[in-house]
């Protein structure tokens with residue numbers, strides 16, 4: 459067990475007290491290093507979970523402002539949480555690194571370029587309307603990405619590369635309440651999210667169709683917003699907690715009104731965040747209880763669909779490479795369920811070698827650390843190519859956009875395949891692929 463030396467005054471801060479508790483659970487065994495993507499790439503102990511834990515311990519114990527060295531190694535962490543899956547001692551690295559990031563934000567002044575980039579991301583990504591406006595014009599400048607990278611604007615180039623080749627067809631006017639087409643057996647609230655709604659609204663549409671088809675009414679609370687993860691991981695605690703409280707109010711309104719069985723999330727990065735609301739607001743007397751209730755009701759779409767009896771309408775037999783998003787497999791410990799769902803729906807599912815390693819997406823990581831993110835994406839693409847799948851399925855839009863920069867294999871959200879197999883339309887990205895020819899199936903059902 460790790461020895462710590464915090465003073466009683468330091469421990470009176472609940473954040474420090476929690477970090478101290480986490481630090482003491484680490485037994486220095488180093489098992490986590492083997493599955494940490496940055497250690498695998500860089501081979502530097504300070505870019506491993508154990509190394510970062512020591513850096514954080516030193517910074518917090520000595521009540522020191524973050525140094526450039528600490529910031530470098532913490533910034534390189536993807537928050538992929540592979541270390542938490544591996545750790546035999548149950549070290550809650552996520553809460554520790556979140557605390558370290560907030561400490562960095564308070565005590566370290568970054569260079570002007572980085573401050574500008576981070577402020578830009580924080581004021582853009584959580585807002586679907588702003589994102590849509592930017593996306594419209596950025597399609598024109600997307601081809602400039604290589605030139606920008608060549609003159610040193612690597613983050614800007616990475617941002618442009620991530621813009622999807624085609625935009626989803628948004629159902630802007632869709633109803634806030636979608637009723638089942640079968641006998642109603644349940645009622646859920648869907649977190650629409652921010653980037654999902656701007657970049658790929660078809661994912662939520664597919665989820666709503668599947669749920670409605672299986673007897674579940676879906677509401678989308680009007681006041682719900684970004685889950686807060688994007689700003690949280692940038693260390694912007696105050697802004698993030700505003701999003702969190704707004705979501706808790708919005709979902710509590712539904713819980714206390716007509717009632718809901720679950721809060722459904724189709725972006726696993728958001729799911730990991732919302733499931734942690736109880737912890738985040740544990741010291742807020744006004745919100746703690748409601749935050750816990752919201753967290754307890756939250757389910758990833760794959761987790762919820764496992765509780766329903768799916769009714770596939772066709773045998774697709776399509777070879778699907780399943781990519782487990784880190785936030786799903788490590789953050790929420792959901793890895794078997796999406797594969798079982800796909801198998802039940804008639805797909806042939808294969809595991810990607812080194813499936814525990816992050817693809818490099820990790821929220822805004824692929825824009826803030828483009829070189830490392832690119833190496834991880836290319837490594838993932840090579841592993842996927844070995845399987846020669848017809849399609850890649852995953853449960854997080856971030857992974858979809860990241861992988862699309864390194865492979866031509868169509869990428870879909872798991873729920874889009876489930877929707878298709880149970881009577882919905884063929885996902886757009888599969889329309890022009892060999893899939894339609896090969897199966898001869900599946901005229902869209904609208």
Ligand code: SF4
Nearest residue numbers: 494535536538539541
């Ligand atoms: S969260 Fe991921 S990148 Fe960060 S230390 Fe853990 S395994 Fe390494």
Ligand code: SF4
Nearest residue numbers: 484485487488490545
């Ligand atoms: S595996 Fe867990 S206990 Fe071992 S060094 Fe890593 S964090 Fe510490």
